Amino acid sequence: DGGITQSPKYLFRKEGQNVTLSCEQNLNHDAMYWYRQDPGQGLRLIYYSQIVNDFQKGDIAEGYSVSREKKESFPLTVTSAQKNPTAFYLCASSPDYASGVLNEQFFGPGTRLTVL
Amino acid sequence: SQQGEEDPQALSIQEGENATMNCSYKTSINNLQWYRQNSGRGLVHLILIRSNEREKHSGRLRVTLDTSKKSSSLLITASRAADTASYFCATFKAGAGSYQLTFGKGTKLSVIP
Numbered sequence: 001d002g003g004i005t006q007s008p009k010y011l012f013r014k015e016g017q018n019v020t021l022s023c024e025q026n027l028n029h030d031a032m033y034w035y036r037q038d039p040g041q042g043l044r045l046i047y048y049s050q051i052v053n054d055f056q057k058g059d060i061a062e063g064y065s066v067s068r069e070k071k072e073s074f075p076l077t078v079t080s081a082q083k084n085p086t087a088f089y090l091c092a093s094s095p096d097y098a099s100g101v102l103n104e105q106f107f108g109p110g111t112r113l114t115v116l
Numbered sequence: 117s118q119q120g121e122e123d124p125q126a127l128s129i130q131e132g133e134n135a136t137m138n139c140s141y142k143t144s145i146n147n148l149q150w151y152r153q154n155s156g157r158g159l160v161h162l163i164l165i166r167s168n169e170r171e172k173h174s175g176r177l178r179v180t181l182d183t184s185k186k187s188s189s190l191l192i193t194a195s196r197a198a199d200t201a202s203y204f205c206a207t208f209k210a211g212a213g214s215y216q217l218t219f220g221k222g223t224k225l226s227v228i229p
Contacts, residue, residue, distance in 0.1 A: 004158075035219075042120070042204060042219035043159075058216070090158055101208040101215045104149065107158035 003027065004108035006091050011113045013085075021076045021111045023091030031100050032074035033092040036060060037110075043090060049074055050097040078113065085115045120148070120205040120220030128226040135192040137223040139205035140185075148181060148188050149206045149217065159204065162190075197229045 004025045013019045025032065030051050035043040045058030049068040063082025068074055074093075078085045091108040094100030123138045139148065147166045151159040163174045165181045165188065172179045178191040192199055202224045206217040 006158075040125075040221060042221045043206075043217075044219075045216055048216075088156075092159075097215050101217055102147070104161035104164065105159075105217065107151075107160070109158045110156070112156070 004091060004093055004106060006089075006108040006111050008111060009109065011111055013113070013115050015115055016080045018077055018079050019085075019113065021078065021089055021091075021113070023074045023076065023108060024072055025074075025091075025093045025106075025108075026072060027093055027095075027106060028071070029093035029095050029106070030071070031094045031097040032068070033094075033100070033105065034058075034064070034066065034074070034076045035090045035092065037088040037090060046076065046089075048097075085113060088112050120207050120218060122203070122205060122220045122223040124223060125221070126224045126226070128228065129195055131195060131197055131227055131229050133195055135195050135199070135225055135227070137190045137203050137225070139188045139190070139220055141188075141205075141207050142186065143209060144183070144186075145207045145209045147208050148179075149208070150177075150179060150188075150190050151204045151206060151219075153202045153204065153222070155201070162203075192225075195225075195227045197227050199225060200227045201225060 007022045033048045034046040047066040049055040065077045090110045092105040120139045120141045149164045150162040153159045165172050176193045181188045202222040204222045206219045
């Protein structure tokens with residue numbers, strides 16, 4: 001069963017705590033992405049990775065950090081520096097960085113983070 | 117800033133009717149993609165249209181692109197209750213090594229059985 005998995009589906013954290021969202025893919029894709037979605041809004045790019053051990057900031061990287069130690073995994077940490085972390089977080093992948101815009105991106109089911 | 121803006125924000129139709137959603141964008145693009153999102157789920161790619169194409173079909177979907185008006189439309193024919201979802205356009209413009217999609221805010225479609 002190939003695809004992208006994100007866990008957990010729902011996450012609750014207290015204000016000031018760091019939290020890490022998991023994203024795993026078994027599609028053998030080189031490129032992976034993290035997006036944030038707020039109610040009634042489109043997706044905004046947080047970070048992306050073109051290949052293992054490489055990642056770049058997207059449009060709204062402040063308050064977030066990522067790592068890409070394995071091809072299959074691209075975890076996102078929401079730090080206490082993120083002023084408004086409550087949102088729906090989506091992970092995506094594509095065979096390579098260019099194909100993500102020239103063909104399509106494949107999305108995981110998302111994690112809904114609520115900071116209390 | 118958001119490149120694509122969908123219109124209308126919400127659309128409610130009866131099953132069997134056609135649904136048309138529009139996407140307008142501000143600058144020239146290389147291609148435009150349409151995605152579907154069921155409530156609380158991830159996005160699913162529907163169709164991509166390149167800047168040198170005017171119309172594409174995929175099953176019950178028809179996408180048009182008018183680069184002179186900087187707009188695209190997504191038509192779903194003979195809608196079904198299962199088409200109820202939000203639909204997003206995403207644009208790509210090449211430049212400075214950037215390969216990012218810019219998403220619109222989406223159109224929420226409700227198909228009433």
